[in-house]
Amino acid sequence: MKIFKLVFKNAFRHKLRSFLTILGIAIAVIAFGVLRTVVTAWYVGVEATAANRLVTRQAVSFIFPLPYTYRDKIQQVPGVSQVTFASWFQGVYIDKNQFFARFACDAETMFDVYPEFLLSKKELETFKREQNSCVVGEDIAKQYKLKVGDVMPIEGDIYPGRWEFVIRGIYKPRDKTTDATQMLFHWNYVNERIKKETPERAGDVGWYIVKIKDPSKSGLISKQIDDLFKNSNAETKTESERAFAQSFLASTSAIITAMNILSFVIIGIILLVLGNTMIMSARERTREYAVMKTIGFSGSHLIGLIMGESLVISIIGGALGLTLTFPLIQGLEKVIPKGFFPVFEIEPITIILASIAALSIGVLSSLSPIQRALKMKIVEGFRFVG
Template structure:
């Protein structure tokens, strides 16, 4: 037995107070893990973006359209190996207005070549290409579209928001994804079906373009070359890497991300106050014991070790308990729900191992920091003052 082990056993001197402290700090750990997981999940699209893919949008805003004819020009730019285009449709399930999912009209000949992480069975692809009203949807969306989900061969009607009216589609296939950043709740259909069904003045307009390039290190050079071509046109473009495009989307939510960071810091301060209060109470109650130890020959550093060791144990327990309750709540519960219902924003919601380690280390570190002042004060007390002290 050594001083640290004795200090750890002191944690059980007041079991009820220790239990409440650990629970309180564990809840703070849970909140911290949740916020950090939200932030990391928000960034997953940028973190796992394809390095050899670039995107082109309207120079002013993403919501403004581009002429469809621009796609042919982009494909001819040196370094571009394949290009495709998409147009946001904004369809909704009329039976479930709260079921949000991305719906896009795409260039059926090239879309799945550029986004090859979306895996479609050959039979499904053949069926889709042969059906003007065909649609390919993600496996997550397939499980929650309609009342009981849909399968290949079913007919689905979406209510258009950007393009009003009922739109009928035949489910030709279901895709899965090999990349964490890919949203598995998208609704993909033929651009020609949309283009031929809308008023003539709205035709031949697309939302944005994406292209594969031969050398990822030339991403900035190729992007600049594309934009230069359209500088003298009526509609200018802004081309960037897929990572930069995803980061620009997140920039729209910068205020929210900043708020989450601030809240996570506040939670850490609350945790520190909880732990500090417990340590201060424990030190005050055992002041006479420390006086006896000093009288027996223990030095001030030994008193500090007792207090710091007890604080480290409480912090470790709080961190481990916090992680134990975080996994079922954050990852298994909330994470699965967000992936299924908000896949566009959170396609991959998992607790990062780095977050787990950081949560435990911060719990222990803050507990140690909270114990420094009580430990210093206790070690500075004279033996006679400590023995006279009444808790």
Template sequence: MKVLKLVYKNLLRHKLRTALTVLGIAVAVMAFGLLRTVVTAWYAGVESSSVNRLVTRHAVSFIFPLPIADQDQIAKVPGITDITHFTWFQGVYIDDQQFFPRVAVDPEKIFAIYPEFLITPEELAVFKKERNSCVIGEKTALKYNLKIGDMMSVRGDIYPGEWQFIVRGIYKPKDKATDATQMFFHYAYLDERMRQEAPSRAGQVGWYVMTVDNPDHAAEISAAVDALFANSRAETKTETEKAFQQSFVSLSGTIITSLKFISYVIIGIILLVLANTIVMTARERIREYAVLKVLGFTSFHISGLIFGESLFIAMLGGVTGIGLTFPVCRGFGEAMSSFFPLFNVEPSTIALSLVFSVSVGVIAAMYPAVKSVQTKIVDGLRQIG
């Protein structure tokens, strides 16, 4: 028999207590993993940004439009190789719980500037030709069971009225990091109606996206673009796509900070759950530890028994929790796919969960181990229970 076997036998002494502690840790680790995945999903757009794309938006806020006439001026800035524009449409599809990005684009440019959206040449050709057509991501197509030729009816909110679109293409993501939920339709379709119904809103776009020949020159090119419109009625702010995406995330900064805080609170809860079990366990066994010392076991052995038990429970709970994290995140990601197009458990989340499990196992055992080691044999032998 080895000391490890004694640890194992001790674990089975109070099976229900051990099982409940393992379960408690597993649920907490799973909750930690889920929250961390929500946080990483929030940053997914930032992480998947291209380094050779710049975004120009209104200097005050991206909700203010820019004149479409700016496009030709921007295109002439040295270093810019291509340019297109986007206009956030939003609207309500089916009901206001169904969220996926709906954006007016230039059909001639969108798929050239975003090669990560994969579409067949045939579908792209039809999309370019039909003014009321749209292309949707395959996740959205799957979620709403939409096929080529289907009609999509969207009730406008930013741009009021009923809007009809025909699905003419379904794009696939190049990799897991690419958002496959968006809907793109002709800017011309939107602008044409604005000219008739709200002329003051015609000829305006949301933001421009440019490709550059050298990402190292992004700062100089951005400055050159913004200089074009300095002191104009629509001053611009040009930044890398990553910074642009980051500004969206910053809008939810408080929520993200709260989620991060809660995830660390969960680690604290794990620590308390395990510490409670180990403290109770060690207190019950003070007499046994004294007997082991009489038999010649040293403080090192006694500490090893306590740390071993604590670490085993923490690791078993941690590994079980990590095992649970995957199906729970998959289910959560599917249910929230509109809000989180990319919802994958990152390796860093798994590593953090493991590190925290081990740390909690060590920290929870510290006090009872020190206490048990410091207890004199004669005092331990007097302990009842």
């Protein structure tokens, strides 16, 4: 008989209690995995940013536009290699629940600045050529069963009226973190119509995306850009694309922090549950530990037995939880609209954290019973009445 056999037999001495504890750990790991996945999905936009891209927006607020005329001035700043721009279009596709990002952009430069949006040469040329065309991400095409040549009608809200765009390309994401849920169409097309319908709004863009040659000079270039428009009607704020993406998350940081805390609170609770189970188990076995000590089992043997038992329970619970987390996340990915979380999958770090958490629970919850067993004198152990 190996000591592991004894550990395993001890772990399942009270089958119902062990089963419920394992189930509790599994549920905690699932909850931890889901919460961490939501948090990482929230940050995926930040992860997808490039170091060689800056974003120039209106200094007062992102919601105020910038003049189209800034483009050439920004292009002249030393260190800038290319400038593109985009405007948040919003609108309604099918109904208000079908949320995904829709941008009016500069078709000529957009795909140069965003090389992670993979579009075939032919599709790109057609897109650039046709003013009423659009390009959609692969995920959106899959979700709505769209193909090249289909017309996407959008009911405008920020830009009122009915808009129709012909799909001329479906871009693929280059990286795992690349958002494949966007719809991009010509800013020129939108602007021409705005000129006729609400001329006072014409010529405005939402923000500029500035591709720079040397990311280490982003601070200097940002300053130079902003200095260009100092004391103008539309002062700018230029920052790295990462900082820009993070500023979006700032408004929801309390929720993210709460979810982060909650994920670790869950681990803490289950630590107490397993700790309680282990204390009860060790207490019930006080006489047995006394017998084992009498026979000659040393402190390290008892540590192995108690910690081993705790680890068996926590590892099985953790493994069960992780195994169930994958299909659950896949199920949630199908249910959650693509536009909310463009990338919603379990990150390796989540698996590592959950595994570490399960192992830590196993180790930590055994410490108190181990200490008790080690401190116990044999004769006191024999006198113990549980």
